Amino acid sequence: MSDTQEVDIIDQVVSQEYKYGFSTDIEMETAPMGLSEDIVRFISSKKNEPEWMLEWRLKAYRYWLTLEEPNWQNFDLKPINYQDIIYYAAPKEKIKLDSLDQVDPELLKTFEKLGISLSEQKRLSGVAVDAVFDSVSIATTFKDQLYEKGVIFCAISEALHEHPELVKKYIGSVVPYTDNYFSALNAAVFSDGSFVYIPKGVRCPMELSTYFRINAENTGQFERTLIIADDNSYVSYLEGCTAPMRDENQLHAAVVELIAMEKAEIKYSTVQNWYPGDKDGKGGIYNFVTKRGSCEGAHSKISWTQVETGSAITWKYPSCILKGDYSTGEFFSVAVTNNRQIADTGTKMIHIGKHTKSRIVSKGISAGKSHNSYRGLVKVNKRAENARNHTQCDSMLIGDRSGAHTFPYIEINNKTAQVEHEASTSKIGEDQIFYCNQRGIGTEEAVGLIVNGFCKEVLNQLPMEFAVEAQKLLAVSLEGSVG
Amino acid sequence: MLSIKDLKAEIEGKKILNGLSLEVKAGEVHAIMGPNGAGKSTLSSVLAGRAEYEVTSGSVTYEGKNLLDMSPEDRAREGLFLAFQYPIEIPGVSTTNFLKTAVNEKRKYLGLDPMEATDFLKMMREKMDYVEMDKSLISRSLNEGFSGGEKKRNEVFQMAMLEPKLCIMDETDSGLDIDALRLVSNGVNKLRNKDNAFLVITHYQRLLDYIVPDFVHVLYKGRIVKSGDKELAKELEVKGYDWIKQEVEANS
Numbered sequence: 001m002s003d004t005q006e007v008d009i010i011d012q013v014v015s016q017e018y019k020y021g022f023s024t025d026i027e028m029e030t031a032p033m034g035l036s037e038d039i040v041r042f043i044s045s046k047k048n049e050p051e052w053m054l055e056w057r058l059k060a061y062r063y064w065l066t067l068e069e070p071n072w073q074n075f076d077l078k079p080i081n082y083q084d085i086i087y088y089a090a091p092k093e094k095i096k097l098d099s100l101d102q103v104d105p106e107l108l109k110t111f112e113k114l115g116i117s118l119s120e121q122k123r124l125s126g127v128a129v130d131a132v133f134d135s136v137s138i139a140t141t142f143k144d145q146l147y148e149k150g151v152i153f154c155a156i157s158e159a160l161h162e163h164p165e166l167v168k169k170y171i172g173s174v175v176p177y178t179d180n181y182f183s184a185l186n187a188a189v190f191s192d193g194s195f196v197y198i199p200k201g202v203r204c205p206m207e208l209s210t211y212f213r214i215n216a217e218n219t220g221q222f223e224r225t226l227i228i229a230d231d232n233s234y235v236s237y238l239e240g241c242t243a244p245m246r247d248e249n250q251l252h253a254a255v256v257e258l259i260a261m262e263k264a265e266i267k268y269s270t271v272q273n274w275y276p277g278d279k280d281g282k283g284g285i286y287n288f289v290t291k292r293g294s295c296e297g298a299h300s301k302i303s304w305t306q307v308e309t310g311s312a313i314t315w316k317y318p319s320c321i322l323k324g325d326y327s328t329g330e331f332f333s334v335a336v337t338n339n340r341q342i343a344d345t346g347t348k349m350i351h352i353g354k355h356t357k358s359r360i361v362s363k364g365i366s367a368g369k370s371h372n373s374y375r376g377l378v379k380v381n382k383r384a385e386n387a388r389n390h391t392q393c394d395s396m397l398i399g400d401r402s403g404a405h406t407f408p409y410i411e412i413n414n415k416t417a418q419v420e421h422e423a424s425t426s427k428i429g430e431d432q433i434f435y436c437n438q439r440g441i442g443t444e445e446a447v448g449l450i451v452n453g454f455c456k457e458v459l460n461q462l463p464m465e466f467a468v469e470a471q472k473l474l475a476v477s478l479e480g481s482v483g
Numbered sequence: 484m485l486s487i488k489d490l491k492a493e494i495e496g497k498k499i500l501n502g503l504s505l506e507v508k509a510g511e512v513h514a515i516m517g518p519n520g521a522g523k524s525t526l527s528s529v530l531a532g533r534a535e536y537e538v539t540s541g542s543v544t545y546e547g548k549n550l551l552d553m554s555p556e557d558r559a560r561e562g563l564f565l566a567f568q569y570p571i572e573i574p575g576v577s578t579t580n581f582l583k584t585a586v587n588e589k590r591k592y593l594g595l596d597p598m599e600a601t602d603f604l605k606m607m608r609e610k611m612d613y614v615e616m617d618k619s620l621i622s623r624s625l626n627e628g629f630s631g632g633e634k635k636r637n638e639v640f641q642m643a644m645l646e647p648k649l650c651i652m653d654e655t656d657s658g659l660d661i662d663a664l665r666l667v668s669n670g671v672n673k674l675r676n677k678d679n680a681f682l683v684i685t686h687y688q689r690l691l692d693y694i695v696p697d698f699v700h701v702l703y704k705g706r707i708v709k710s711g712d713k714e715l716a717k718e719l720e721v722k723g724y725d726w727i728k729q730e731v732e733a734n735s
Contacts (some may be wrong), residue, residue, distance in 0.1 A: 435571040438531050439557035439585040439641065440592070449584060453575025453624065 004132050018275055021245030024110040024215050033218065037061060040188050043088050047191070050164060060177035060187030067181045073315060074373045074405055075342045078249075080286070085251060087189045089134040089216035106476045110213065128153055130194045135472035137192045142206065150205050150237075152197040156224055159359040166197055170228055173256040174294045174321070180184060182253040183290045186222050191246070191256065193223035196263070198233040207236050207463050214243035214274070220251040227257070230265035231297060235269040237464055242310070243275040247283045249312055254289045262297030262324065267305070269462055270318075271470050272482070274310040276477075279368070281340030284312025285342035291318035295327035300351070303330040305461040307470045308343060309477040317375065319348035322356035322384075323366040329358040334470075336451075336477045337370030339400070346376035346407075351387035351417070360391040364456045366402035367478055373405040380417040387414065393423040398447070398478065426454075448475035484509050484614050484678050485550075485649055490541035491705075492529050493626055494556040501527040502713065503543070507649070510655035510677040514691055514716060518724045519704035521683045524568065526702070527653040530682075531565040532558050532732065559585075564647035566638040568628050568654040578621040578637065589645065608687045610643040614670035632663030639670040650674075653681045656690040668693030688720035 031042050040061050044054040069077065075414025091106075110133070127141035130153065137155030144151050152163060159167050159422035194210040214221045229235050243250065252274060258266050268291075277284025287310075293302035304318040314337075331347035349358035358378065366372040372395065380387045395404035408421055428450055436446035452459065453473050459467055486509040492500040499522045503570050511653055517523055530543065532555035543550040550558060558587060573581065587597040598606070611618060614635060626634050635655055642650055652671070656664055671694050675681065683694055686699070691699070699716045702711040709715065710733050719727075 427572070430575055431571050433532060433574070434531075435554065435567065436581075436585075437555035438559050438565050438567075439581070439645065440556050440589045441585055442554075442556045442588065443585065445588065449576055449581070450573055453573055456575040 002239065002384055012370060014140070019411070020242035020273065021275060022232040023244035023246075024106055026106045027092045028089050028216055029092050030086050030216065030219070031092075033086050034191070035085070035087060039087050043189055043191055046088060046090075047160065049154070049160055050456040052168065053160060055266060056172070056177070057188050058248075060184050061189075063178060064181070064184035064188055067184060069181055073344050074375070075313065075344060075371060076406070077313070078079040081252060082185075082310070085218065087222070089219045090191075091133060093266075095344040096478065107251075108453045110464055128206050128208050129442065130155060130208075132194070132229050134194055134214060134216050134219060134221065136411040137194070146204070147208070148383065149202055150199040151202060154195055155399075156193045156195040156226060156401060157191075159226075163197065163369045164197070164373035167195065167226065170226055170259055171224075172255065172257075174259060174292045175255050175290050180290060182288045183255050184416060186253050186255045186290070189220075190222045190224040192372070193225045193254070195225075195228075196227040196237065198229045198235045198236060199218060200230045201232045202230075203233065204235040205246055207238060210336065212239065212241040212248060215242075217246060218248065218250075220253065222252075223254045225254070225256040225393075227266060227268070228259045229261060230404070231262045231264060233261075234265045236269070236465055238269040238463060240271045240273065242273050243285055243436065245275050245278075245283065248287050251286045251288065252311075254287075254453055256289070256318075257417045258293030258302055260293065260295050260297065260300035260327075262303050263299045264297060265301040265303075267303045268293070268318070270304075270306040270308070270309055270465065271466055271473065272306065272314065273473060276339070276341050277312040279314065279339045284341070285310065287314045287316065289316040291316060292321065293329070294321045295329060295353075295356075296478070297327070298324040299326045300324050300473045301328040301330070303461070304347065305332040305458065306323050306334070306345075307458070307462070307473065308335040308345060309473050311343075312341060314341075314343040316343055317346050317348055319350070321350045321352065322358065322387075323352045324356075325353040325356045327353055329359045331358075331362070331376075332461045333362045333366070334455045334458045334474070335363070336365045336474060337374055338477055339368040339370060339373045341368075341370045343371070344375060345372040346374045349379070349389060351378075351380040351384040354383070354385040355387070356384055356389045360389070360393070361457050362391075362393045363458055364393075364395045364396065364455065365451055365478070366395070366404050367398035369401045371403040371405065373407060375407040375409075377409040377411070378419055379411040380414050380419070381403070382413045384414050385416050388416045389417075389419045390429045391419075391421045395413070395423075395425040396451070396455070397429065444475070447478055451475070451478060484546060486542075487512075487684075488545040489544045490529070490543060491539045491614060492525060492536050493539060494525070498539075500529065503702070503706055504584055505681050505707060506699065507682065509680055510697065512694065512696045513680040513730075514696035514699045514713075515640070515682060515702055516688075516716060516719060518728075522705040523648050523702055523704075524653055530553060530558075530562065530651055536714040537708055540642075542598060543588055547646045556588070557592070559645075562646075562648035564642050564645055564650045566635075566642060566652040566655050568652065568657060569683070570629075570634040570688060572629075573625040574627050576625050577623065578625050578640075581625045582607070585641075586644060588700065591684075606644070610640060613673060614640050614643050615642040615666055630664075630699055631658035632660065633690075634642045635659060635667050639667055639674075643670065648679050649680065649682070652682065653684050654686065655683070656671045656685055656687060657698055664690065665693060677696045688716045694708065703727060703731055
């Protein structure tokens with residue numbers, strides 16, 4: 001294929017109409033624009049929080065004031081004006097919600113439209129859902145059935161009242177507010193999110209899922225998720241997210257903390273589909289998230305699986321701290337960028353316990369004029385005898401105007417460690433596409449087939465209910481990326 | 484079935500085909516031979532619809548339709564199949580998944596419902612036996628890590644699955660040892676019938692011992708300069724191409 005033809009093909013790139021770009025017209029209650037101690041107090045009082053929570057928020061806020069935005073990332077970040085953001089937006093509640101029947105029908109319709117049914121009869125079987133709309137949790141399904149098994153699955157704002165001892169013990173224990181700029185900001189202003197506790201010896205009987213929806217204009221989304229799996233327990237959790245199409249960039253700065261006790265296993269999957277902005281890079285979500293899990297107990301395991309297709313900028317490193325001996329951390333990632341999207345993502349595996357294992361599989365796909373970076377740290381501490389890591393990091397380029405970058409960092413302080421790193425970069429070939437065409441497979445289909453093949457190892461990790469959805473999402477994100 | 488008239492084609496301004504004409508009827512096997520650079524692979528690429536080749540004049544009619552107006556995928560769905568000289572690898576995509584997509588895309592084009600999974604697998608098994616395809620190959624990623632012979636056999640297997648009307652085989656014999664050549668040829672011979680036609684492009688007569696052609700054409704400087712039956716191929720094997728080149732130069 002000649003250069004000119006390739007350019008022609010790329011010129012035909014059109015942004016696929018973002019399917020979830022609608023907005024819901026609903027009466028909202030919002031905080032005044034901007035950030036101050038008063039806003040932090042406002043949010044805390046809205047949630048009717050205990051005093052200790054407010055104190056923690058204020059400490060985080062004061063700490064945040066001393067920080068500067070990071071600048072080590074592999075992209076230019078236009079300065080964000082934190083006074084131009086609304087930090088709290090919630091649909092107006094007329095009465096206290098006791099059941100789903102009292103939820104505003106507009107909201108139920110919104111989630112229906114997104115394919116998330118909250119009404120009893122149409123619920124996705126085998127999946128419990130917590131639906132978060134802007135700053136508040138709207139509804140959590142199957143809560144009672146789960147509670148019978150001792151599983152707590154609710155909004156974090158609710159957990160603060162119902163299970164304050166658990167929240168107080170674990171919040172900020174894996175991601176302290178001092179961790180980074182955005183984790184400090186989140187600690188100060190987070191409004192809602194999900195809370196999960198799986199008691200000792202319980203295998204959570206269904207997939208848990210939180211669906212985040214940004215709706216309001218000029219708002220930021222700052223949720224906080226906390227999952228605790230006690231000894232010998234298991235949970236699989238999935239988060240999904242979408243947002244309306246808006247011309248301004250909206251900030252999403254979430255924090256997720258996972259805690260796995262002895263022999264516990266947490267599987268955390270993300271299908272991220274925030275609005276990516278238009279084809280010229282106007283609008284879209286800044287997805288700046290701190291996700292970290294701690295394998296506290298021996299033989300515990302935490303797996304992160306992420307399929308990142310949306311957002312103008314995705315900037316996150318779901319990580320594992322492998323404290324328990326024989327604990328395992330896994331990171332499976334597919335990041336797709338098209339048009340002007342940017343992704344700087346990867347993981348950190350910190351080996352502290354003995355005989356700890358980690359595995360990293362990262363698949364980056366860049367199309368259009370996008371840039372996709374893998375950044376990952378494997379660190380083996382002095383006392384982490386016999387640590388093992390295997391990293392596989394593959395990049396695929398579509399067209400000749402996109403970029404793929406790899407930044408692996410390896411710090412080994414124990415000579416018994418075995419660390420392997422494999423990397424590859426390939427270009428989706430015109431030859432591959434023509435081969436498919438010659439068998440009667442159209443170009444869009446062919447790209448989908450080739451990309452799904454490239455990502456197979458990661459997609460296989462997703463819960464079955466979502467794997468098909470993720471495959472479709474990949475194809476849609478790349479629609480129009482090849483002529 | 485196929486009627487090529489005075490076809491001229493070029494790539495990046497370089498003229499490759501210079502007025503090629505050829506008639507192919509159902510049930511026939513035509514061999515296209517010729518020295519390196521004669522335009523053999525260009526012919527297969529143009530017929531399959533590779534974008535980088537530009538047709539500057541002439542016409543190609545396939546089953547009464549203007550082939551050159553069709554997209555590569557529509558040509559395939561209409562029953563044109565190219566067995567590639569260098570089959571492409573697609574990591575992570577199994578031959579089964581690939582073929583299921585291909586078969587169902589063709590069915591969609593023809594207004595048929597997708598095949599039921601069980602029917603499809605049954606068809607796979609039958610065709611595998613028919614062309615003596617190694618069963619372990621089809622669950623592996625398409626052509627990935629296949630030997631040269633395995634790739635070519637996979638092409639013939641795909642041909643069996645897609646049941647094309649016109650099969651173009653682009654130097655299928657290149658890189659095959661004698662056993663693989665026999666297996667591939669056996670497969671092709673089983674697929675020959677009165678309703679389909681084959682265009683067998685090759686350098687060497689050897690393949691034509693197994694796939695016996697009805698017609699042999701010599702391609703030189705982008706035109707067919709001599710046609711005959713299978714005896715012509717044997718003559719070429721003995722005498723080489725120089726005498727044909729001389730004939731052409733003398734006539735021009």
